[in-house]
Amino acid sequence: MNYYNEIKKELINNEVYKKVKDYSKNKSDLNAYYNVGKMLSEAGKHYGEGIIKEYSIKLTIDIGKGYGISNLKRMRQFYLMIEKGALMGHQLSWSHYKELIPLKDINKINYYINLCENNPISRDELKSRIKSKEYERLPQETKNKLIAKEQSKVEDFVKNPILIKNSYNYEFITERILKQLILEDIPSFLKELGDGFSFIDSEYKIKIGDRYNYIDVLLFNYIYNCFIVVELKVTELKKEHIGQIEVYMNYIDNNLRKINQDKTIGIIICKQDNKYIIKYCSDERIIAREYELV
DSSP states (O other): OHHHHHHHHHHHHHHHHHHHOGGGHHHHHHHHHHHHHHHHHHHHEEEEEEHHHHHHHHHHHTTTTSSSSHHHHHHHHHHHHTTTTTOOOOOOHHHHHHHHHOOOOHHHHHOOOOHHHHSOHHHHHHHHHHHTTTTTTHHHHHHHHHHHTTOOOOOGGGOOOEEETTTTTSSSSSSHHHHHHHHTHHHHHHHOSSSSEEEEEEEEEEETEEEEEEEEEEEETTTEEEEEEEEEEEEOOOOOOOHHHHHHHHHHHHTTOTTTTOEEEEEEEEEEEHHHEEEEESSSTEEEEEEOOO
């Protein structure tokens, strides 16, 4: 097999295809680079590592720029990554995959591929989310569910810790300041919780008996069709926090929730978690997550 001629033909066909059918160039790129990567891998076994440099020089002369040594090596890495079990997501561009190629964990790679498949995420946003170690901040139970392809729940993708931007470099944080930082960048906060979250209100007023109470943040998730009560604590998680949020959740269930909606979820965002309190909490709808100012 003449590997060089086959590689050259594949790349030229891809260049032509992209010009004629721009709407599907992502699929064309990925298929072409996968095929090229496969041939480069096979050629390397026959002729050694130096063959990439040789082909790079020839391709630059015959086709033009864009086929340097580093790009050809990426195509080979792309092929090897797919062979190891990474998904071929056609909503992703080659630029997206270049951010994923350096990652070693196939489960992590597939998490980000699915993220891009289900959301219109740019290459820059993907890069930012990888840098924030989003996958690493998922609970281990969630990672196990993803690997086993089990059905997820709304609370599965809430990160730990939740990253909150400290825009003003506050040294001393109160609950009011923490809430202010969250409200100033609601889109980022909602992404830390997962997909499908929408903001309803802060300081949501409810009347219990003859007293008014205020829910720190009230959200709704349109994917899982349920309300989410968020309470903010700048201390270690305490048992009385569980009782407080449970009352608020029950109020929302009794007064706001429709018959076709799932039960309300409670998220306590605290400075320091206490796993024993959550362990002995009888309501599985309540979760605790630590926050980290960045």
